[in-house]
Structures are given as C-alpha cells and as structure tokens.
Amino acid sequence: MLSNTQTRHDQHGRYPEAATALDFQRNLAAVRARIAAACHRVGRDPAAVRLLPVSKTKPEASLRLAHVAGCTMLGENKPQEAYRKWEAMQDLADLQWSVIGHLQTNKAKLVARFAAEFQALDSLRVAEALERRLQLEGRALDVFVQVNTSGEASKYGLAPEDVPAFLQALPAFTALRVRGLMTLALFSSEAERVRQCFVRLRDLRERLRQDAPAGIALHELSMGMSGDFEIAIEEGATVVRVGQAIFGARPMPDSHYWPGEPSTEESSP
Ligand SMILES: *Cc1c(COP(=O)(O)O)cnc(C)c1O
Numbered sequence: 001m002l003s004n005t006q007t008r009h010d011q012h013g014r015y016p017e018a019a020t021a022l023d024f025q026r027n028l029a030a031v032r033a034r035i036a037a038a039c040h041r042v043g044r045d046p047a048a049v050r051l052l053p054v055s056k057t058k059p060e061a062s063l064r065l066a067h068v069a070g071c072t073m074l075g076e077n078k079p080q081e082a083y084r085k086w087e088a089m090q091d092l093a094d095l096q097w098s099v100i101g102h103l104q105t106n107k108a109k110l111v112a113r114f115a116a117e118f119q120a121l122d123s124l125r126v127a128e129a130l131e132r133r134l135q136l137e138g139r140a141l142d143v144f145v146q147v148n149t150s151g152e153a154s155k156y157g158l159a160p161e162d163v164p165a166f167l168q169a170l171p172a173f174t175a176l177r178v179r180g181l182m183t184l185a186l187f188s189s190e191a192e193r194v195r196q197c198f199v200r201l202r203d204l205r206e207r208l209r210q211d212a213p214a215g216i217a218l219h220e221l222s223m224g225m226s227g228d229f230e231i232a233i234e235e236g237a238t239v240v241r242v243g244q245a246i247f248g249a250r251p252m253p254d255s256h257y258w259p260g261e262p263s264t265e266e267s268s269p
Contacts, residue, residue, distance in 0.1 A: 049237060075241050100119040199235055
C-alpha cells in the first residue's frame with residue numbers, strides 16, 4: 001500500500017505564488033490535509049508531525065503574509081539571508097527562525113544571535129563555533145544532526161556510520177540542545193529510492209537511541225519537503241520542511257540554492 005505514494009517532484013515549478021494571506025491559509029490547509037492523509041495511512045497522529053514552512057528566496061512581504069496566516073516559525077537555508085530577514089522583522093515578536101542549510105564557522109555568530117533552531121549540524125568545528133558564540137550571547141539552540149542518507153557526494157551531512165561517534169562528542173556543547181536527525185532525500189521521481197533515504201534515517205535513529213549519551217535526545221526526524229513529505233511521514237518524520245507548496249515555486253532550480261548540488265532534470269523549470 002505504502003509503495004503507492006508517489007513523489008511530487010514533477011510539481012516543482014507549478015505551485016502558484018502565494019500573494020495574499022488567504023492564499024497562505026489555503027496552501028497551509030492543503031498541506032495540512034496532505035499531512036493528515038499520510039498520517040492516516042500509517043496510523044499516526046497528525047499532531048506528532050510539525051510543519052516547518054520554508055521561506056528561502058521569498059521577499060519579506062511574503063513572509064509577513066505567512067505570519068498573518070499563522071506561521072510562527074520559518075525555515076531558511078542561508079544564514080545571511082535568514083539574519084537579514086530576522087533583522088527586518090523584529091516587530092513580529094512571536095516569529096522564530098530555523099536555519100536548515102549548511103553553516104560555515106564564520107557565520108556561526110549570526111545563527112547564534114537569532115536562530116531558535118539549527119537543522120544542519122554536521123561537524124565538530126561548527127558545533128564548537130556555535131557553542132562559543134551562544135555562550136557569549138547567553139543563548140541556547142535546538143539542533144538536528146544532518147545525515148547524508150542518499151550517498152550523494154554533493155550532499156552535506158555526516159555519513160550514517162560517522163553519526164554515533166559524533167553524538168558521543170555533543171554533550172560537551174552545553175548550549176546545543178540535540179533534538180534529533182535531519183536529512184535531504186535523493187531528489188528523484190523514483191519514490192522507492194526516495195523512501196529508502198527516509199528508512200535509513202529512521203533505522204539509524206532507532207539504533208542510536210539505545211546508547212545515546214545522557215542529555216542527547218533523538219526524538220525528532222526532520223525529513224520530507226514539498227515533493228516527498230508524504231513518503232517521509234509514512235516512514236516516521238516528526239518535522240517536514242515545506243517551502244514551495246506553501247509559498248509558491250521558486251524561480252530557479254534547487255541546484256541554485258544548494259551550492260554543490262548537481263542540477264537534476266526534475267528540478268529544472
Ligand atoms: C528548500 C529546502 C526545503 C523545502 O523545499 P521545497 O521544495 O520548497 O518544499 C527543505 N529542506 C531544505 C534543507 C531546503 O533547503
């Protein structure tokens with residue numbers, strides 16, 4: 001039954017731009033209905049899946065409409081773009097930010113200043129840089145360890161076999177609150193191969209849970225985006241990161257936003 005769920009990567013580029021708060025309300029309701037249907041197929045409670053709207057590349061006006069429609073946390077993949085938007089929207093006191101893309105150590109100070117969550121932790125150097133900056137700011141940060149489940153050399157994230165040792169080192173960073181694992185699946189219309197990435201992340205989490213160090217929680221699995229979040233939910237996602245299905249298509253293929261990512265046919269406009 002589950003293997004019937006298809007990816008929707010062919011719909012990338014077809015989501016219309018959300019231009020009013022009502023558009024956002026409709027898109028959010030449509031995504032929530034898809035989340036509920038996926039949960040229903042596997043007997044999960046939709047309340048156990050958090051929807052993280054991803055606003056990368058979209059202008060401030062668009063983010064403000066999303067906020068009017070009820071979004072109180074937004075995901076951005078580039079630290080500088082996220083920082084700029086945070087600075088411009090400080091009047092929205094309840095709006096929180098999740099950085100979901102690769103971080104270089106020299107940008108750690110930006111993230112430490114404003115982000116509530118960082119989903120792409122994949123090196124001790126970045127953990128050290130964040131820890132130092134968070135201590136200076138007197139802040140803490142929820143983090144997800146990014147895992148490369150597709151085996152693609154171009155994707156960021158730790159190899160699954162490197163995750164256990166990495167987790168053992170994390171309790172030293174007291175400002176980092178480890179919540180779980182994050183992955184980007186293979187970007188493909190072959191649903192079974194996409195599903196295998198999600199299964200790999202869940203299996204890894206199950207194996208690691210037993211001997212995770214004290215204080216390291218691995219409750220969360222952040223996996224799934226506009227084109228594949230239903231499959232991710234069927235395989236246990238607790239956070240789905242959804243951009244285009246809420247905000248509308250981005251003008252450029254994802255290779256443009258993920259440096260080092262090879263272009264794929266599916267993501268070309
Ligand atoms: C852009 C992005 C997403 C959302 O992708 P959509 O196709 O817009 O849903 C999810 N995760 C990461 C890491 C991203 O950069």
